[in-house]
Amino acid sequence: MNAQLEAKLKTLPRNPGVYFHKDAAGEIIYVGKAAVLRNRVRQYFQDSRDKDIKTQALVAEIFDTDWVETESEIDALFLESEMVKRYMPRYNILLRDDKSQMFVRIDMKSEWPTVSFTRNPADDNADYYGPFYNSYALKKALRYLRKVFPYFTREPKPGQSRLDEDLGLSPRREDGSEAYKANLRKLVSYIKGNRKQLANEIEQEMKTAAGLHEFERAAHLRNKLGHMRELQRRVMFGDREFLDISKDKALVDIKLLLGLDKLPTRIEGYDISHMGGTNVVASMVVFTNGVSDRAEYRKFKAKLQQNDDYANMYDTLLRRLSPKNITAWGMPDLLLIDGGKGQLESAIKALDERGVTVPVISIAKREEEMIVHRTRSCIDATYLDGLAHAAQEGIDVQQSGEFYVVNLHPGQRNAGSHSRNLRAGTQVYPHTDVVKLFQRIRDESHRFAVSYHTVLRKQKQTESILEDIPGIGPATRKKLIKTFGSLRAVKAAPEAEVAALVGQAKATEIKKFL
Template identity: 30%
Template sequence: MHIALQEKLKSLPDKPGVYLYKDEAGQVIYVGKAINLKNRVRSYFQSARNLTAKTQALVARICDLETIVTDSELEALILECNLIKEHKPRYNIMLRDDKTYPYLMVTLQETYPRLLITRRLEKDGAKYFGPYTSSGAVRETVELLRTLFPLRTCSRRELDRRQRPCLNHHIGRCLAPCAGRVPRQEYMTMIGSIIAFLEGKEDELRKRLQQEMEEAAESLEFERAATLRNRIRALEQVMEKQKIVSVDMADQDVIAMARGFNQVCVQIFFIRGGKLIGREHYILEGTDEMDRSEVITAFVKQYYSRCDFVPREILLQEPIESAEEEELITRFLREKRQGRVEIRVPKRGDKLKLIEMVAKNALLTLEQLQNEQQRKKSMTEEAVLDLQRFLGLDEPPWRIECFDISNTMGKESVASMVVFEGGAPKKSDYRRFRIKTVEGPNDFASMAEVLTRRFNRAREEALEVDAGNLDPMSAKFATLPDLVIVDGGKGQLSSAREAMAGVGYDYITTYGLAKENEWLFHEHNPNPIILPRGSRALYLIQRIRDEAHRFAITYHRQLRGQAQTASALDGIAGIGPKRRTALLRHFGSVKAIAAATVAQLAAVEGMTEELAERVLAVLQGSAESAGDGKTGHAAPSMGRTGGKR
């Protein structure tokens, strides 16, 4: 154990908070919470006999720790969920989903409310319905309601008085409150009908419409009666499609799981007003040594820490792992909902049947996903075998590395290295390089530099690992490829092979990929290898090439943007890194800074009026110079940014 880590263990606080374990590279590998940090953290470093294999592997990699003290265990729970989402630690169960679900919003805070789709819940006086898992279903609902009820769709919150209504009024899709064609009371009655529909009170709404239709017919208002009749028919068609799954008409989330090999599928059904409005599934990995209660607990904490809506009742297949944890999570949910929330584990009756239905769906979803994963795995592995056959290799090229160069007129030259293993991308092994020794647009020399640096690092790391000075898990370049592909023709290939020979790695098979025809060139074969159109091998090569190009272009654009920002602000006397960062953070861009006033710039932390005047003089002077330069000459042509695709 590191001496620094031992010292930190001695001085741990006996207060609630969050602890973060870090590896040798300083990466956060685990985040946890505790009601007593001293007792919880020290428990990891006691006898290994009481630890699971996964926890033992975690402890073996801990080189540093950080603690954050909170005022309560509830604050620690919230902070733990946020840190897990931020750092994505290797040894935490991860809910890998950042979806935001759509809601329907009735803008009751407006004089004449509207019906809108939103993905954000706010305390603004509006009434929200959802969440819905299908955007298409939400749009269909909105379209249905706008057909049934002629409410306004204009974008203004409060209406301006108009002399003439818009086209929607003339085609019967709006009551034209903007032109005073409808009393507010009548309009709000219609809004009440919409809310009743969204709350699941279709029977009540149907009876109300039936009564209005009969009254209109008795008053000889046959056109209005026919309109109401059409609304009733449309409503009945919707009611036939809806499935009531909860007899108590409650808002519920029903959560169950199914286990596979080192994989869990958690399924959640959304029940609103007793009706199933949608469902979603999540795949959790690294769960083999965790019991079912641990998995459900981790899911509940992470899921509800990031979703906007908490229903009144949550039905779980398994109990929360401890009574203390359940009490804490319930407090958290009630605080988020600002109302009562119950967590239940049904043992009998209709609610147990709901759990069983969700569990069956979770198992079916898991089986479908695993079958799809197996199918994709077979396809990618077969693509690797096809590539071996077409290239005449002795062994399947399990690990393939592809290199690409990107620059603009030789400026900000960068290179990408992407890695595919077993025919699938291994993004954790992707690397990017900033060209250091080459001036101007010289792709051949740039490729030689990158290959030299890549394989020099491989040799250095291999020696460090052999000497015991480097953990093999931390050796980023020591794993060698079975096949190297350089994006370019014979010129790039020749440069790459010369560089690889110079560092002793020319025994690795290498091909150049010509861009126009996607032909593969080998140094000992004057004729290209042409992969058959439609073959799995060609598809694999195209995927690898496109990924290398994307990765290089992304890095190049990032550096180019940084360079443009730096050139605009860094040359101004008195504007150092701190002030530059403060200005960009406050205004968002150099363009916005140039458009600001002296007073606005001076109000930024660290700025003065004198500095503000200097910044504006430089930026606005640069803009005027750029404007004066418009003499009709053609813009300079752009150099290669990865080549024509």
């Protein structure tokens, strides 16, 4: 351990938070979370007899350590997960067994919604919250939260044991489905980071109940508050409520590079996905305070099927910036378009048509270069203009007509059109954090668009087969898919089940054809 790091470790706080181990070149090689930063981080540099070989190798490379404090341990898991996804430190991959993220799934559209966990979110109308990297901590946290906000882990059935209800872990069905869903919305609000607001609401409800002499209800609410305070000491997962975004160097650097008036707290990323102009879709992903905000994601199905990415991007931004959607979703602080000059010009055209002023840039896939229009990207180009005329180490700014082409990683090469990491040497560039954040947003918008396109393509393949069956119209096809879920399930279903749904004559024709 070098003297500078040794001195720095003495300043570690006793608060919870997320820490970043770096090597001699300044690259982040490991991201972790801690209930007490001082204790957890210093453990790495204590007697190595209990450490495995991989951990010893990590410690040998640590040259510097930084950290971000959070108000409680409950704030740390989401932040840790997002930082791992942004920086992809190599030792996080080596030292972790659960390499894919975990999501919390809640099917709010069911009569009695259930809370479960999954690694592969599906397009099934359920709500997904995450991602979280530490599945053990996530499940432990939800177990504790269940005492405060009781929920079902499986759909209740008549005659089923009510032990969980008696223990206060599941809601009482006598209270009704709507009361249960209202309780679940509080759980979701807590997961999203509104802990303080919820605590204030519950405390106010408790005082009101006591004032009305409803002492049993007041005692119940008092117990909820007690459990919530206990969570502060015991559970681990994250939210964005207490993150000091001024410590996120990527956001600070973006503000500097683009001459923004304020930190870009809401960044929206867009991508188009289709196959030869069919099943054209677009994705909108949202990053709030530098981390993905999955609840704000939106997807667009193109009204006009065309093999024209420029036109598709224009239509998507035109719909996004409609007065109705601006009112419902708010305004972004920065738009990030996946593509080159053509896609950027299409987005600018949509902004001009809507009369909206929002900073907009694009990221070209080939070399991961940032494309900025000098006068129409709604930014202050003073800083970029200075870089274009005065070389600065680690940044390459070229002017191409009215466009700036900004390379924040000169000398590094991309391995593919959607590579998650630039192939590089040991040099660390001044705006590496910006590159990592932009890559993270671009990759997430690509993933979200492709997943939606895949769902539509599969649905279309199923529909095209059913369309060939004589006498089977759109309403019958929709009823079959809604009931059985897939063409394979229709094939496997007994003819009597199909007949009960669509009638014997149609069932006979369907089974005969399939």
